[in-house]
Amino acid sequence: xxxxxxxxxxxxxxxxxxxxxxxxxxxxxxxxxxxxxxxxxxxxxxxxxxxxxxxxxxxxxxxxxxxxxxxxxxxxxxxxxxxxxxxxxxxxxxxxxxxxxxxxxxxxxxxxxxxxxxxxxxxxxxxxxxxxxxxxxxxxxxxxxxxxxxxxxxxxxxxxxxxxxxxxxxxxxxxxxx
Numbered sequence: 173x174x175x176x177x178x179x180x181x182x183x184x185x186x187x188x189x190x191x192x193x194x195x196x197x198x199x200x201x202x203x204x205x206x207x208x209x210x211x212x213x214x215x216x217x218x219x220x221x222x223x224x225x226x227x228x229x230x231x232x233x234x235x236x237x238x239x240x241x242x243x244x245x246x247x248x249x250x251x252x253x254x255x256x257x258x259x260x261x262x263x264x265x266x267x268x269x270x271x272x273x274x275x276x277x278x279x280x281x282x283x284x285x286x287x288x289x290x291x292x293x294x295x296x297x298x299x300x301x302x303x304x305x306x307x308x309x310x311x312x313x314x315x316x317x318x319x320x321x322x323x324x325x326x327x328x329x330x331x332x333x334x335x336x337x338x339x340x341x342x343x344x345x346x347x348x349x350x
Contacts (some may be wrong), residue, residue, distance in 0.1 A: 173209035174349070175200060177295050180332065181216050183340065185349045189295065192272045193237070197298035204306045211259070211309050214299045215343065217335050218291040218314040219274060219324055221284045224266075226331055228316045229342050233257040234267045235297040235312070236289055240275065243283045255300040259309035266290040268312060270297030278321035292320060313348075315339040 178188025189199040224230055234256045241247040254267065267289040275281040275292060296312050303310035315335035318327035343349045
Protein backbone atom coordinates (compact mmCIF):
# COMPACT_ATOMS: atom_id res chain seq x y z
CA UNK A 173 0.00 0.00 0.00
CA UNK A 174 1.33 3.42 -0.95
CA UNK A 175 0.29 6.25 1.37
CA UNK A 176 0.83 10.01 1.45
CA UNK A 177 -0.17 12.90 3.68
CA UNK A 178 -2.92 14.23 1.42
CA UNK A 179 -4.22 17.71 0.61
CA UNK A 180 -1.34 19.36 -1.34
CA UNK A 181 0.74 16.20 -0.81
CA UNK A 182 -1.64 13.99 -2.80
CA UNK A 183 -0.76 11.50 -5.50
CA UNK A 184 -3.17 9.57 -7.76
CA UNK A 185 -1.46 6.31 -6.79
CA UNK A 186 -1.41 6.84 -3.00
CA UNK A 187 -3.96 6.76 -0.19
CA UNK A 188 -4.02 10.02 1.83
CA UNK A 189 -3.66 9.49 5.59
CA UNK A 190 -3.63 13.06 6.92
CA UNK A 191 -1.16 15.76 7.80
CA UNK A 192 0.92 15.63 10.99
CA UNK A 193 1.60 12.96 13.57
CA UNK A 194 -1.91 12.59 15.00
CA UNK A 195 -4.10 12.57 11.88
CA UNK A 196 -1.76 10.28 9.97
CA UNK A 197 -1.58 7.75 12.82
CA UNK A 198 -5.36 7.68 13.35
CA UNK A 199 -6.19 7.30 9.66
CA UNK A 200 -3.44 4.79 8.90
CA UNK A 201 -4.47 2.68 11.90
CA UNK A 202 -8.05 2.67 10.60
CA UNK A 203 -6.85 1.53 7.16
CA UNK A 204 -4.66 -1.22 8.65
CA UNK A 205 -7.51 -2.51 10.83
CA UNK A 206 -9.83 -2.93 7.87
CA UNK A 207 -7.34 -3.89 5.15
CA UNK A 208 -3.88 -4.73 6.53
CA UNK A 209 -1.29 -4.38 3.75
CA UNK A 210 1.76 -6.62 3.28
CA UNK A 211 4.00 -3.56 2.90
CA UNK A 212 3.62 0.20 3.45
CA UNK A 213 5.36 2.84 1.35
CA UNK A 214 5.03 6.45 2.43
CA UNK A 215 5.80 9.09 -0.21
CA UNK A 216 6.11 12.82 0.30
CA UNK A 217 8.32 15.85 0.61
CA UNK A 218 10.84 16.76 3.28
CA UNK A 219 13.03 19.53 4.58
CA UNK A 220 16.80 19.07 4.77
CA UNK A 221 18.91 19.71 7.86
CA UNK A 222 21.78 20.57 5.52
CA UNK A 223 23.25 17.30 4.23
CA UNK A 224 20.72 16.83 1.41
CA UNK A 225 20.17 19.29 -1.43
CA UNK A 226 16.87 20.61 -2.71
CA UNK A 227 15.21 18.06 -5.04
CA UNK A 228 17.34 15.18 -3.72
CA UNK A 229 15.46 11.90 -3.42
CA UNK A 230 15.92 10.21 -0.04
CA UNK A 231 14.80 6.69 0.82
CA UNK A 232 14.52 5.66 4.45
CA UNK A 233 13.27 2.96 6.78
CA UNK A 234 14.11 4.86 9.97
CA UNK A 235 12.25 7.68 11.70
CA UNK A 236 12.67 9.74 14.83
CA UNK A 237 10.55 12.04 16.93
CA UNK A 238 13.11 14.41 18.43
CA UNK A 239 11.82 17.86 19.23
CA UNK A 240 14.07 20.93 19.10
CA UNK A 241 13.94 21.16 22.89
CA UNK A 242 15.81 17.82 23.05
CA UNK A 243 18.75 19.38 21.18
CA UNK A 244 18.97 22.08 23.85
CA UNK A 245 18.71 19.59 26.73
CA UNK A 246 15.38 21.16 27.68
CA UNK A 247 13.37 17.92 27.55
CA UNK A 248 13.48 14.14 27.71
CA UNK A 249 11.13 11.30 26.80
CA UNK A 250 10.54 7.87 28.33
CA UNK A 251 9.31 6.43 24.99
CA UNK A 252 11.21 5.05 22.00
CA UNK A 253 11.90 8.05 19.84
CA UNK A 254 13.74 6.31 16.98
CA UNK A 255 12.15 3.45 15.04
CA UNK A 256 13.43 1.27 12.21
CA UNK A 257 11.57 -1.05 9.88
CA UNK A 258 12.93 -4.49 9.18
CA UNK A 259 12.82 -4.69 5.41
CA UNK A 260 15.24 -5.58 2.65
CA UNK A 261 14.06 -2.92 0.20
CA UNK A 262 15.76 0.15 1.69
CA UNK A 263 19.34 0.28 2.87
CA UNK A 264 19.62 4.03 3.40
CA UNK A 265 20.76 5.13 6.86
CA UNK A 266 19.09 8.54 6.73
CA UNK A 267 16.76 8.99 9.67
CA UNK A 268 13.67 11.09 9.02
CA UNK A 269 12.61 13.29 11.93
CA UNK A 270 8.92 13.98 12.47
CA UNK A 271 7.21 16.72 14.41
CA UNK A 272 4.05 18.75 14.04
CA UNK A 273 6.33 21.76 13.71
CA UNK A 274 8.69 22.73 10.87
CA UNK A 275 12.22 23.69 11.87
CA UNK A 276 13.14 27.26 10.85
CA UNK A 277 16.41 27.63 12.78
CA UNK A 278 19.10 26.29 10.43
CA UNK A 279 21.93 26.18 13.00
CA UNK A 280 19.81 24.31 15.51
CA UNK A 281 18.43 22.07 12.77
CA UNK A 282 21.95 21.11 11.68
CA UNK A 283 22.45 19.50 15.10
CA UNK A 284 20.10 16.72 13.98
CA UNK A 285 22.84 15.57 11.61
CA UNK A 286 24.94 14.58 14.65
CA UNK A 287 22.29 11.95 15.41
CA UNK A 288 22.20 10.65 11.82
CA UNK A 289 18.96 12.53 11.16
CA UNK A 290 19.08 14.12 7.73
CA UNK A 291 15.58 15.29 6.84
CA UNK A 292 12.24 16.11 8.41
CA UNK A 293 8.75 15.06 7.35
CA UNK A 294 5.73 15.56 9.57
CA UNK A 295 4.17 12.10 9.17
CA UNK A 296 6.87 9.43 8.80
CA UNK A 297 7.38 8.66 12.51
CA UNK A 298 3.69 7.93 12.94
CA UNK A 299 3.72 5.74 9.82
CA UNK A 300 6.58 3.68 11.30
CA UNK A 301 4.80 3.54 14.67
CA UNK A 302 1.62 2.14 13.13
CA UNK A 303 3.58 -0.26 10.91
CA UNK A 304 5.49 -1.53 13.95
CA UNK A 305 2.25 -2.14 15.85
CA UNK A 306 0.78 -4.12 12.93
CA UNK A 307 4.13 -5.82 12.08
CA UNK A 308 4.17 -4.39 8.56
CA UNK A 309 7.46 -3.67 6.75
CA UNK A 310 7.59 0.00 5.79
CA UNK A 311 9.73 2.46 3.85
CA UNK A 312 9.56 6.09 2.86
CA UNK A 313 10.65 7.91 -0.27
CA UNK A 314 10.96 11.67 -0.06
CA UNK A 315 11.92 14.58 -2.28
CA UNK A 316 13.59 17.51 -0.53
CA UNK A 317 11.79 20.83 -1.05
CA UNK A 318 13.64 23.12 1.34
CA UNK A 319 16.31 23.57 3.95
CA UNK A 320 15.16 23.94 7.54
CA UNK A 321 15.80 27.65 7.82
CA UNK A 322 13.93 30.94 8.02
CA UNK A 323 12.88 30.54 4.35
CA UNK A 324 11.57 26.99 4.81
CA UNK A 325 7.94 27.72 4.00
CA UNK A 326 8.65 29.98 1.02
CA UNK A 327 11.13 27.47 -0.44
CA UNK A 328 8.68 24.62 0.17
CA UNK A 329 6.01 26.46 -1.85
CA UNK A 330 8.53 27.37 -4.56
CA UNK A 331 9.84 23.80 -5.01
CA UNK A 332 6.77 21.73 -4.12
CA UNK A 333 5.35 21.13 -7.60
CA UNK A 334 8.73 20.15 -9.07
CA UNK A 335 9.44 17.89 -6.09
CA UNK A 336 6.11 16.08 -6.51
CA UNK A 337 6.84 15.55 -10.22
CA UNK A 338 10.38 14.35 -9.53
CA UNK A 339 9.16 11.95 -6.86
CA UNK A 340 6.53 10.53 -9.20
CA UNK A 341 9.11 10.13 -11.99
CA UNK A 342 11.47 8.37 -9.54
CA UNK A 343 8.74 5.89 -8.55
CA UNK A 344 8.09 5.14 -12.24
CA UNK A 345 11.83 4.66 -12.90
CA UNK A 346 12.08 2.26 -9.95
CA UNK A 347 9.01 0.42 -11.30
CA UNK A 348 7.13 1.01 -8.05
CA UNK A 349 4.25 2.58 -10.01
CA UNK A 350 3.33 2.62 -13.70
